Amino acid sequence: MAKLFATDRAQEVIDTAVQLHGGDGVRSGSAVETLYREIRALRIYEGASDVQRVVIARQTLAQHHRG
Structure with missing residues (x-):
């Protein structure tokens, strides 16, 4: 769950960075483009x-049914 949460949040942040940097954000070799990849x-x-x-859903349901 931590991996999913962290990568989802990181994707949101880098998407915003790409928007803020415009064309420079997707220029090969730029810091933003590197982070995006x-x-x-x-x-x-x-x-x-x-x-x-x-x-996660399957594990949560299995735990609920056991408990």
């Missing part, structure tokens, strides 16, 4: 965010 990779690593949400 890195954060995108984090969202895919160990499963896409949507898959993580499904896994």
Whole structure:
């Protein structure tokens, strides 16, 4: 859950940075563009965010049914 939360928030922040920097934000080699690529990779690593949400939901439901 922490990974999902952190990567979702990081994506929101970098999306805002790209908007603020305009064309410079997507220029190859710029700091914003580099961060955008890195954060995108984090969202895919160990499963896409949507898959993580499904896994969390299943675990939460399983715990609820046991308890």
